[in-house]
Amino acid sequence: MTASAAPTASATPSRFLLRGRAAGRGLSPLVVAALVVVGAVIVAAVAGPAIAPHSATAQDLATGISGPSSEHWLGTDDLGRDVLSRTIVGARTAVLGPLLVAAGAMVIGNLLGLVAGYRGGFLDTLVSRFADLVYALPALLVAIVVVGVVGGGYFTAVALLVILYSPVDTRLIRSATLVQRSQAYVEAARVSGIPGRRIMFAHIWPNVLPLAVANAFLTFAFSIVSLAALSFLGLGVGPGTADWGRMLSDSRTLLFDNEWTALAPGIALVVAAASVNIVGDWVFERLSERGRR
Amino acid sequence: MVLVIVSFLIFGLLYIAPGSPEQLVLGNSKSIDPATLKAVRQEYHLEGPFLVRYLDWSEAALRLDFGRSIRTSEPVRDGITQRLGLTAQLAGLAFLLTLALGVPLGVLAAVRQAGLVDRGVVFLSIVGLSAPAFATGILLLYLFAVRVGWFPAFGQGEGFADRLHHLVLPAIALALTATGLVVKITRAAFVDELQKDYVVFARARGIRPGRVLFGFVLRNAATPIVTAAGLILAYMLAGSVLVEVTFALPGIGALLVDSVTAQDIPMVQGLALLIAAVVVVVNLVVDLLYPVIDPRVVFSRSSR
Numbered sequence: 186m187t188a189s190a191a192p193t194a195s196a197t198p199s200r201f202l203l204r205g206r207a208a209g210r211g212l213s214p215l216v217v218a219a220l221v222v223v224g225a226v227i228v229a230a231v232a233g234p235a236i237a238p239h240s241a242t243a244q245d246l247a248t249g250i251s252g253p254s255s256e257h258w259l260g261t262d263d264l265g266r267d268v269l270s271r272t273i274v275g276a277r278t279a280v281l282g283p284l285l286v287a288a289g290a291m292v293i294g295n296l297l298g299l300v301a302g303y304r305g306g307f308l309d310t311l312v313s314r315f316a317d318l319v320y321a322l323p324a325l326l327v328a329i330v331v332v333g334v335v336g337g338g339y340f341t342a343v344a345l346l347v348i349l350y351s352p353v354d355t356r357l358i359r360s361a362t363l364v365q366r367s368q369a370y371v372e373a374a375r376v377s378g379i380p381g382r383r384i385m386f387a388h389i390w391p392n393v394l395p396l397a398v399a400n401a402f403l404t405f406a407f408s409i410v411s412l413a414a415l416s417f418l419g420l421g422v423g424p425g426t427a428d429w430g431r432m433l434s435d436s437r438t439l440l441f442d443n444e445w446t447a448l449a450p451g452i453a454l455v456v457a458a459a460s461v462n463i464v465g466d467w468v469f470e471r472l473s474e475r476g477r478r
Numbered sequence: 479m480v481l482v483i484v485s486f487l488i489f490g491l492l493y494i495a496p497g498s499p500e501q502l503v504l505g506n507s508k509s510i511d512p513a514t515l516k517a518v519r520q521e522y523h524l525e526g527p528f529l530v531r532y533l534d535w536s537e538a539a540l541r542l543d544f545g546r547s548i549r550t551s552e553p554v555r556d557g558i559t560q561r562l563g564l565t566a567q568l569a570g571l572a573f574l575l576t577l578a579l580g581v582p583l584g585v586l587a588a589v590r591q592a593g594l595v596d597r598g599v600v601f602l603s604i605v606g607l608s609a610p611a612f613a614t615g616i617l618l619l620y621l622f623a624v625r626v627g628w629f630p631a632f633g634q635g636e637g638f639a640d641r642l643h644h645l646v647l648p649a650i651a652l653a654l655t656a657t658g659l660v661v662k663i664t665r666a667a668f669v670d671e672l673q674k675d676y677v678v679f680a681r682a683r684g685i686r687p688g689r690v691l692f693g694f695v696l697r698n699a700a701t702p703i704v705t706a707a708g709l710i711l712a713y714m715l716a717g718s719v720l721v722e723v724t725f726a727l728p729g730i731g732a733l734l735v736d737s738v739t740a741q742d743i744p745m746v747q748g749l750a751l752l753i754a755a756v757v758v759v760v761n762l763v764v765d766l767l768y769p770v771i772d773p774r775v776v777f778s779r780s781s782r
Contacts, residue, residue: 325716333738410610414720417612418735440624451613458608
């Protein structure tokens with residue numbers, strides 16, 4: 186119904202941003218910048234503790250909170266921990282969770298969407314109703330309530346977000362599968378006696394995969410923000426963990442003494458999420474162009 | 479129908495919380511006399527089979543009686559109504575800001591399609607869309623409250639003007655993400671419409687561009703924008719949680735977080751039902767608006 190317009194609507198606006206102006210199909214500077222940021226965040230997530238100039242968790246109560254200096258480029262927080270190092274190491278929880286959420290939602294959504302779209306019937310009704318119901322829930326609020334009541338922190342949140350975000354995949358893949366099912370090649374495969382399971386996964390799936398991959402980037406970008414929000418509210422990572430959301434929440438009282446305790450994780454979070462969005466749009470564009478030809 | 483399913487899930491919350499409900503209410507002390515225990519079980523609908531408890535609870539909930547808060551022992555209804563006003567004002571202000579900023583910017587970008595203005599606007603909307611309210615909130619707090627001191631950093635203010643003054647920064651933080659979405663959708667809708675024959679024809683007849691844009695195109699492009707506006711009102715609920723915590727405003731969102739962390743299940747249930755009701759009502763209003771905007775849309779009995 187109304188939601189079917191959403192993917193196309195969100196894909197069109199940034200299309201032109203992603204191409205170089207004169208160079209027909211080259212990369213625009215913006216995409217290059219976004220790719221660099223994403224690369225940097227991934228490097229920080231993998232090798233954070235090795236790159237960071239100081240330990241992210243070592244406290245130095247004698248120093249306490251201090252502004253930027255040659256020793257601590259972005260200063261220290263109230264427990265004397267190096268802000269720059271914490272921001273670099275914080276990339277790990279910012280990437281790991283969203284990666285799991287995007288992958289999990291993609292697997293569940295693809296499976297359910299393919300089966301519902303191809304088999305149809307009662308199974309389709311069941312899957313679609315469930316997806317519609319979950320889709321209508323405000324994901325972040327549900328996550329706040331359930332994680333808060335059940336407890337378990339970061340990985341409960343990750344598991345929950347997989348369930349809450351997978352309906353987007355399910356609906357997308359289901360409608361794409363419906364389109365593919367009426368194509369001649371599926372008909373041909375069915376007539377030649379290839380079992381349904383094989384048609385679904387070996388014939389139809391490769392044709393809807395680009396959509397799924399592009400959507401995974403969007404899920405990833407959403408999850409970065411959602412998980413950081415949960416950590417910000419104290420429902421994500423444990424206390425003391427170097428995490429952008431957690432750092433932002435701790436920094437509210439430290440703004441007057443060292444503003445970098447808030448600025449560093451805040452900017453890192455916004456830039457990382459925006460970059461993933463831009464790269465996601467770009468990938469979507471490339472893949473859907475290839476699909477058309 | 480949706481509300482019934484959701485209310486069932488919300489009631490179930492009590493049972494997925496670690497520890498028994500009685501423990502949550504009375505704490506872990508060992509010497510609880512049976513009479514108190516029984517009274518507590520009665521009050522929190524813990525007697526009898528699950529379905530009976532659910533029906534008891536939902537019947538009370540229909541009378542807007544959600545029981546007493548475990549944390550403050552005030553009735554849940556009072557706790558919510560005391561704080562509802564602030565959140566409604568915050569969300570309302572942010573909603574107005576979002577539409578007042580997002581729609582014109584989206585139209586501007588669509589008219590100047592592929593130009594420098596368009597590129598700038600779309601870039602900003604992607605950044606806005608990616609920026610969570612608590613991050614922008616803290617950045618705004620730093621810039622305007624700490625650095626230049628134009629706005630107060632915390633508190634809710636007394637009286638209308640003061641309240642407005644206190645709510646400006648939170649509302650902007652709340653509006654930014656939503657504005658990104660509105661810009662994106664408005665722009666896409668206008669770009670689609672501007673390519674249509676009736677626009678070319680209207681221009682050829684010499685009708686002023688302003689009239690073409692706002693007299694003809696706006697109406698045709700309104701459907702996706704109204705859909706987005708509905709989404710945004712629902713988003714404001716989640717966003718207000720983050721913003722209220724960031725700016726230490728005692729609204730519904732902050733109450734939700736406090737209650738959740740304190741395992742104050744009756745309060746959480748009341749708030750969750752309220753939120754679910756708001757989401758359902760907003761969706762209903764959006765659905766009812768479609769035929770007003772576009773008379774070609776008619777309700778069909780088979781669609782639901």
